[in-house]
Amino acid sequence: xxxxxxxxxxxxxxxxxxxxxxxxxxxxxxxxxxxxxxxxxxxxxxxxxxxxxxxxxxxxxxxxxxxxxxxxxxxxxxxxxxxxxxxxxxxxxxxxxxxxxxxxxxxxxxxxxxxxxxx
Amino acid sequence: xxxxxxxxxxxxxxxxxxxxxxxxxxxxxxxxxxxxxxxxxxxxxxxxxxxxxxxxxxxxxxxxxxxxxxxxxxxxxxxxxxxxxxxxxxxxxxxxxxxxxxxxxxx
Numbered sequence: 753x754x755x756x757x758x759x760x761x762x763x764x765x766x767x768x769x770x771x772x773x774x775x776x777x778x779x780x781x782x783x784x785x786x787x788x789x790x791x792x793x794x795x796x797x798x799x800x801x802x803x804x805x806x807x808x809x810x811x812x813x814x815x816x817x818x819x820x821x822x823x824x825x826x827x828x829x830x831x832x833x834x835x836x837x838x839x840x841x842x843x844x845x846x847x848x849x850x851x852x853x854x855x856x857x858x859x860x861x862x863x864x865x866x867x868x869x870x871x
Numbered sequence: 872x873x874x875x876x877x878x879x880x881x882x883x884x885x886x887x888x889x890x891x892x893x894x895x896x897x898x899x900x901x902x903x904x905x906x907x908x909x910x911x912x913x914x915x916x917x918x919x920x921x922x923x924x925x926x927x928x929x930x931x932x933x934x935x936x937x938x939x940x941x942x943x944x945x946x947x948x949x950x951x952x953x954x955x956x957x958x959x960x961x962x963x964x965x966x967x968x969x970x971x972x973x974x975x976x977x978x
Binding site for chain 1: 915960967969
């Protein structure tokens with residue numbers, strides 16, 4: 753049974769760095785072809801794909817945010833992390849982590865964590 | 872990036888009706904298309920993948936079709952629990968992209 757759960761700061765100020773953690777079970781990032789994806793949902797852009805980190809530490813970033821994104825994994829603890837630098841109000845939204853496979857669609861999503869950027 | 876244009880933005884239908892939601896890609900996506908249902912306050916749930924394959928546990932009143940740049944999601948015999956927003960997503964090419972969504976309500 754695959755399960756994922758996001759955790760984050762809830763609220764942060766402009767220009768700060770957003771750090772999110774995805775804790776998951778039911779699969780391992782030590783297994784071939786497994787990945788964790790990050791997607792956000794904002795009022796401005798709707799559902800927006802951000803990045804994926806793969807079992808072999810390969811990474812893909814959406815070019816629209818490429819320079820601001822970092823993803824990492826902790827295989828032994830079944831966690832993945834996303835960081836977004838220099839946030840502004842347009843980054844306000846709900847952030848989801850997902851189980852990813854090379855199929856490219858998302859069968860499993862976390863419950864989402866709301867992030868608000870406000871001064 | 873591949874642009875996904877979804878229509879209509881909102882839809883109101885009666886219980887028992889059949890509804891269709893359309894998604895048009897800016898280029899051929901070779902059936903690399905998924906449909907999701909999102910209920911208020913919840914995360915999206917996968918309904919259809921590969922344009923027409925029903926995800927495990929999804930009721931058979933949901934179906935997907937299409938090819939090339941044009942795809943559709945059909946819901947037969949609309950039920951009250953189908954009230955939700957529906958999104959398409961292409962995965963033929965990165966970056967993965969989503970449609971803007973269709974909000975379905977009961978008349």
